[in-house]
Structure formats: C-alpha cells, structure tokens
Amino acid sequence: MADVIELEFPARAQYLSLARVLLSAISERGPVVEGTRLDDLRLAVSEACANAIDAYAGQRKGGERVRVRLTIEADRLEVEVSDHAGGFDPLALRPHPPPTVPARLQFERGLGIPLMKALTDEVEFRAADGGTAVRLVVHARR
Numbered sequence: 001m002a003d004v005i006e007l008e009f010p011a012r013a014q015y016l017s018l019a020r021v022l023l024s025a026i027s028e029r030g031p032v033v034e035g036t037r038l039d040d041l042r043l044a045v046s047e048a049c050a051n052a053i054d055a056y057a058g059q060r061k062g063g064e065r066v067r068v069r070l071t072i073e074a075d076r077l078e079v080e081v082s083d084h085a086g087g088f089d090p091l092a093l094r095p096h097p098p099p100t101v102p103a104r105l106q107f108e109r110g111l112g113i114p115l116m117k118a119l120t121d122e123v124e125f126r127a128a129d130g131g132t133a134v135r136l137v138v139h140a141r142r
Contacts, residue, residue, distance in 0.1 A: 003072040011056040011064035011083065019049045019068050019081075026070065032077055033138050040119040041077060041138045047112035048081035048134040055085035055132065076121075076139045084131040 007022050009015040023042045026032070033041065049066055056064040064085070071078040117123050122137035 005070045005072070007068045007070075008065050009068075011053045011066050011085075013050075013053055015066075016046060016049055016053065019045050019066075022068060022070060023079075026072060026077070032072055032074070033140050037138050037141065038077075041079065041136065044116045044119040044123075044136050045079050045081060047115050048079075048136060051112050051134070052081055052083035052085065052132070055083055055087075059085060074140070076137055078135065078137045080133055080135045082128055082131060082133040084129055086130065087127045087132045 005022065005026075007018060009018050020042050023038065023045060026038075045068065049068065052066045065083070067080075067082045069080045069082075071080075113125075116134070116136060120136045121139045122135070124135040126133050126135075
C-alpha cells in the first residue's frame with residue numbers, strides 16, 4: 001500500500017525549500033530510493049516547483065498555490081507538482097542544443113525541463129485544472 005503526502009504552499013520563492021524538506025524527510029521513513037537518486041529527485045522537484053511559481057508571475061491576485069503530492073511505494077517515489085497558472089504546451093518548447101554548441105549560451109533560462117527529464121526515470125506534463133501538473137518518478141534500484 002502506498003503512502004501519500006501532500007503539501008500546498010504559496011507560489012512564492014521563499015517557500016520553495018518546503019518541497020525539498022518534504023523529500024528529505026522521507027529518507028527517515030526508509031530507503032525506497034537512496035543517495036544520489038533521492039538528490040536527483042529533490043532537484044527535479046525543485047525545478048518543477050520553481051516553474052510553477054514562475055508561471056504565476058504577473059498574476060498576483062492573491063491565493064496562488066503550488067501543490068506537491070508525494071506517493072511512496074515499495075519500488076518507487078512519485079511526485080506530482082501542480083499549479084493553476086494557465087498551463088503551457090511542452091511540445092512547443094524549443095529544444096536546447098548540446099552543451100558543446102556555443103549557441104547554448106542564448107539559453108539563460110529554461111533548463112528546468114531538460115533537467116527534470118535527465119534526473120528522473122519518468123516525466124509527464126499535462127494540463128490540469130487550469131494549470132499544469134508535472135509527474136516525476138524515480139524507481140528503486142535493487
């Protein structure tokens with residue numbers, strides 16, 4: 001049976017550390033994923049939360065929230081980060097050139113999605129409730 005933990009916080013950068021603390025706290029429960037895999041997931045979740053916070057930029061009406069849902073299973077950790085900031089089309093994103101290409105310097109921002117893809121075993125982006133839901137999964141290595 002899976003354990004589910006949910007966290008909701010105001011869409012402001014000063015609360016971003018709460019998502020990292022949530023993932024750090026699960027290591028106390030027992031090692032579903034260990035060491036660098038948990039660090040990878042923590043970074044990917046931080047990027048997803050930062051993107052959700054950025055999505056609200058210019059919409060400050062009060063009440064903007066980011067929701068993090070962590071599902072702990074025996075063989076994996078799954079995190080869903082969601083917002084209600086209008087959403088985006090992940091297929092419309094320009095691909096980043098490889099690090100060896102000088103044109104890469106044009107990309108000051110926008111590395112969060114490639115990082116999420118590189119650091120996790122599964123990534124899914126979908127429109128949800130007037131915003132975006134990002135699902136990140138890291139499988140246990142046995």
